[in-house]
Amino acid sequence: MRAVDALMECLKAEGVDVVFGLPGGANLPTYDAFYDAGIRHILVRHEAGGGHAAEGYAKATGKVGVALATSGPGATNLVTPICDAMMDSVPVVFITGQVRTELLGTDGFQEADTIGITMPVVKHSFMIQHPLELPRSIHEAFHVARTGRPGPVVVDIPQDYSRADIPYEPVTDVHLPGYQPTTDGNQKQIRFAGKALANARRPVIYAGGGVISAGAAAELTELATVDRFPVTCTVNGLGAFPAPHAQWLGMLGMHGTRAANYAMDEADLIVAIGARFDDRVTGKLSEFAPRAKFIHIDIDPAEISKNVPAHIPIVGDAKNILPRLTAEYRALTPDPQRLDEWWSRIRVWQERHPLAYEESADSEIKPQYMIQALYEATGGEAIVTSDVGQHQMWTAQYYHFPAPRRWINSGGLGTMGFGLPAAMGAKAGCPEQTVICISGDGSFQMNAQELATCAQEGIAVKVFIMNNGYLGMVRQWQELFWDRRYSHVEMGRWPDFVKLAEAYGATGVRLEDKATLAEGIREALATEGPVVVDVRVTREENTYPMIPAGQPARNMVG
């Protein structure tokens, strides 16, 4: 059969039920195979939309996402989603077409060095060197994307090879001698960690997206509640611990809660699980958690002691390690009263500095209020995607995620334009669930074209644009740190999002009054098909609290 027909067999064998892509010259053979392969293909309007959709699908379902593009500009349009998937450890296989081998290296039409361009931002990549290699490479790509610390894998297929006739035999094994992720945590280290926890008086559990990737949210809760360990999560970890909860401190970091950041600052022992001490978490590194010792649990050994030296490193899968750590701790039967003092200190912070904002006296919709209204209208049960900026941080603060895989955002790369396609991918993967995208008027315009895809495919995502007519987060920084010199952040009242939605075949709604906001949201959620809600909010509201960049946590402002 043709190599591309073998590709279809491989995708089916990997359990792929939906892919996102856009055809072009170099992947015409692949698209000919899709014609009757029986795999759902969603035709996106821009390859970046397809890439982010595959990420949204992967984050919502836990399965490997698949995005396709042709050579040259098709492949370069995927660079942002590939980099995004790398930063947030999202398992996605990107399959790109390449020019015919006789044209390679000649600057042929739509030729780009896809492998070279993407090399710094992939977990691994395969340039197909012979048609016979294709099936095995596809399976190896899925294996690498899915296992260990998940990530993006690129497979680049020259057009002539994809047409070649090959004997196809199902591949049942992979051969990657240099790739053997450690999953089993070292027992001695786990025992050591249990003892350290039993002796800690001011412990904090700091959990990241790795807990969700590992499918270890239940195990995290079990560890946290074996005693009364306070828990905070990174922006990517939200949902790994059920919020709200008596032991929940909220998100930590630049726009995290004071309770979470102050607890990190005063902790004597921090248990980092699937988190990587990003600068948005640590603030000024040299003054980060100055009193703490660190237990660091991660499946990627390179994350351990990368930014913060670990005292007890444990390499492995959180799902394997956390129950063993819980058992070790339980066996030590530590004095439960020893955390009383710590909790009374935390309660003071929580009571003195709850997340708060000034409510509007008139009909104006405060952005924080908009998120609270969305939380109430969905009962916290929706899958929520976001773009990047103020709306993202307010969602992280005011939408309390009760379970993993409900919150899908671009945490590491901070990609504006991520939200809508990610919601589209999440909805394609979880059609029964309510999927909402909380966006900004700036971010939404970066991939708004995917509304057409949603309309065509009947993908009923509900988009809520927090419209303040600004690139809000940049404006906030200009206000706070650049003397209010608002340089090129005003977006005005363009476009008319209601008309734009209608032009794309979606329903458009505008909400501008606090009094009717909740009702308007409920109606939008109940409307069939894709809906875009243009919510006009306070124009110059700031996201607080905030650790100014490069400063320590105790310097939080707002």
Place this chain on the structure above:
Amino acid sequence: MGEPATKDVLSLDELEAAGGLRTGRKHILSILVENKPGVLTRIAGLFARRGFNIDTLAVGPTDDERISRITLTLDGAVHPIDQVTKQLHKLVNVLKIRDLEPAETLARELAMFKISADGVARAEVMQICEIFRAKIIDVSKRSLIVEVTGTYDKVDAFERLVRPFGLIEMARTGEIAIARGRGET
């Protein structure tokens, strides 16, 4: 799960951080990689984007044609070597990395020097060559080409000695290394 947990006290004060430390000495990493296109680019790219400086780099075949050996040296005063090796290990085509123990390692480099040498100078240069067991591989009226092998430091010393005579140019391979004894590097 092994032996049951004991209740010995563990003071958090006793815990010491591991990793991320700078050793302050030169390290020779011997890296076995799959002999596939683009592998060297992946390694070079990794070093560039993580800000690791390679001092020397040598690539060649091994006894197994599917595997190449990359020997590279870098400064442990500047880089946390454990972070470098852990990042390298993440490359799927990297099979094995050894941070060679200086005392247990034989390291050699090949260098070629083109030295300006006529009259009296020529005799002096030839004398230095003899001391360093360097080979003169080309002679012309006013210059010599000399081949030297040895450790990095030996080649450095040779360079310092011949430079005053007029060093026209020099080419060095970078060190390759192998572990002493019967075991594989």
